Amino acid sequence: MTHRTRTTLAALAASLAFGLPVGAQAAPTLVESVQGYTLQDGRLATFTGLVFDQGKVLATGDAAALRARYPDAARVDGGGKTLLPGLIDAHGHVFRLGFKTTEISLSGTRDLAEAQGLIRAYGARNPQRQWLLGYGWNQVNWKLGRFPTAAELDAAVSDRPVRLIRVDGHAAWLNTKALQAAGITRETKDPAGGRIERDADGNPTGVLVDKAMALVNEVIPPYSDDDRRAALAAAVAHLNALGLTAVGDAGVTAAEDRIYREFADQGKLTTRIYGMIRDVGDDFKALSAKGPLVGYGNDRYSLRAVKLYGDGALGSRGAALMAPYSDDHVHSGLLFMSDAAMQAAVKSAIRAGYQVNVHAIGDATNHQVLDAMEAAFKEVGGRELRNRIEHAQVIALPDIPRFKQLDLIASMQPTHATSDMNMAEDRIGKERIKGAYAWQTLLRQGTVIAGGSDFPVESANPFYGLHAAVTRTDHEGRPIQGWHPEEAMTLPQAFRAFTLDAAYAEHQEKTLGSLEPGKWADFILVDRDLFRVAPADIWKTRVLQTWVAGQRVYVNENVNAKQD
Structure with a gap:
């Protein structure tokens, strides 16, 4: 040589x-x-x-x-x-992953007392922080049988505001200082698509569900561009170490788009990013002015999709169901938009030439999105844009064939099933579970599944996702035969979901997803x-x-x- x-x-x-x-x-x-x-x-x-x-x-x-x-x-x-x-995660939250490297992590905590100890220790280590922010709590794992309270958070830190996001990203736990900073009292009304948890007298207990979280988000000091640069650098390094060479960022803001382009220009974007503009508001109007961005910086960054939000999550009972929750007959979850508003948003994005990707977890939301897509295709076209339903977790059985009829991609996260199996059937019952996490049913009818994780809600490790897809067990092998094993993927199916089909879901199957010439x-x-x-x-x-x-x-x- x-x-x-x-x-x-x-x-x-x-x-x-x-x-x-x-x-x-x-x-x-x-x-x-x-x-x-x-x-x-x-x-x-x-x-x-x-x-x-x-x-x-x-x-x-x-x-x-x-x-x-x-x-x-x-x-x-x-x-x-x-x-x-290189493996592809079709649905994650890149900046949120990076920000969490400096925040309180309650992931894996076994009970409330352990969580309080971590929060207290973090506060002691960070006396300079005006607000304490964190994520990862799960009252189901704590076996509380209820949401935690502001008083229980005060027991850990009471001298400054604390806001902690639930593991699914659809509820926030606040201490009393944070409630006061946001001006939340018993007179504060629930916003559309959100809920303030209250006691029997109507007083806020310290948890905000879904769009109610905006009440506190508005008073938290915003991130700077330097914060965003540090977060992106940390996130990309983490994704590289996990073998992810491309990811879909489900909800990009104008500020984040600016940092993505900067990193691409400087050769620092070592994970390819497929961006989805967050909603069809002001950021969409600004970012879509010149149309979809494709292959920026040698295919390091694209911005050719829009992410819409239909409902909350199953764990916080924010996912919108056609009938009340099986373990809470008062609530049916929360639709974020009316049918008319959802249809208008879908049409707006399609008219501008953008793929539409809608967060839909409950069966009511999946039905609403299917109707909105069908109506949009009849009026403005756009079927060829490879539109997606993100999560597609609980689908009414008659609605499953409509995914194929409308050429919709199911963007699904296998680890959601193994994380949710401790409560999903309690939430929706034995009948509705038949259309939940229904990977094999969707694949058999020819629906494309794009594999992902929804990081940092779940670990970004794609091998965790491949394992969950094939076994439908936790890492200890429970349950022994797998949870509803009839819906498990074969390994080749799962491998395809995290490679070629994830690339297809991002209009990149001709350049990514396999090691073929060119x-x-x-x-x-x-x-x-x-x-x-x-x-x-x-x-x-x-x-x-x-x-x-x-x-x-x-x-x-x-x-x-x-x-x-």
Whole structure:
């Protein structure tokens, strides 16, 4: 091998450390000694070598044959590890993920007392913060049988306002100082699409559900652009380490769009972002003035979709149901918009040429969105835009075929099922559960499922999602046969959902989602063979390296592939 082709692992690591492009290595490059998998012409194919040049795939196949075909290629020794296309998360919240690196995390807390201890300790460590913000609480896991109260939060921190977002992002827990700062009293009316939790006398108890959260959000000091830059840098580094080379950001504001473009211009957007403009308000009017943005910065950033919000979440009983909750006969959840308003919003986005992606969890909301899409297609067209329903969690059985009839994509998050299985059937009962988390039913009728996580509501780790999709169990293997296992995906189906079908849902299947000639060389090396490991162990998969456009953007320092 010539000196020109002998790029060392140490040199690659150094270039990464100083932020220099790995593209300084000779071109083309052959990654060999791998157990590779990709979808090719829609079918699973294997290979032992991958060749790329100028950031694009030239060929996959037998490594020895590729060495003969490309004798001058620089060689990367994959050390016998498994090589996969970069995984795609079709639905996450990138800036929120980044912001949470500096906020209180209550994820995984087992009871209220443990949560109070974490909040108290965070407050003591951060005396300079005027507001304490955090996320991740779940009263179901705490076995409270109710929402927590302001008084219980006061017991942890009472000297300044505290706002903590529930794990699903659809409820906020406030202490007394925060209630006072927001001016919330017994006289405050519930806003449309929201609810203030109250005691028997009508006094606010400290929890705001769905659109009521805006009452406190309006008085919290806003993030600065420097805050956003730090959050995006943290989020992208985290996503790289998990093997995610592209994600859909479900709800981009004008301020976030500005930072995305800046990062793309500076070569710092090492995870590709498919942006969905948040709603059809002022940000949409400003951002859509020149039409959809496609492939900005060498396909690092696109903004060609709109995210609408139909209802809340099941855990906080904000998801809108056709009939009352099975465990709360007073409430049926909250529709965020009237039928007329939903139809108007869908038509507005379609007229401007944008894909429409609507958050819909309850069966009433899914029905409303299906009706709105059908009406819009008849009036203004837009069926070809690959419109999506985000989550599509609880669907009335007669509505399931309408997904296929209307060519709608189901953008679903497998870990929602394994997180919700401790309460979902209590919420909706044995009949409605038949149309809930119905992955296999949707796939059998030909509906495309785009896999995602809804991070940071769930972990962004795509192997957690693949595991949940295939097993429908938690990481301890419970329940033994899986929760409603008849709706589990096969591994090839799940793999497709997190690669080619996620790319299709973002109009990028011709450039992303598989390692076929002409597509971007976005790939990962992992520590086990995904298609030979026991399904129960899929979630344990570790990413060793992540490459985007032929440049290595992450390396696990504990285990490296070799480079000659």
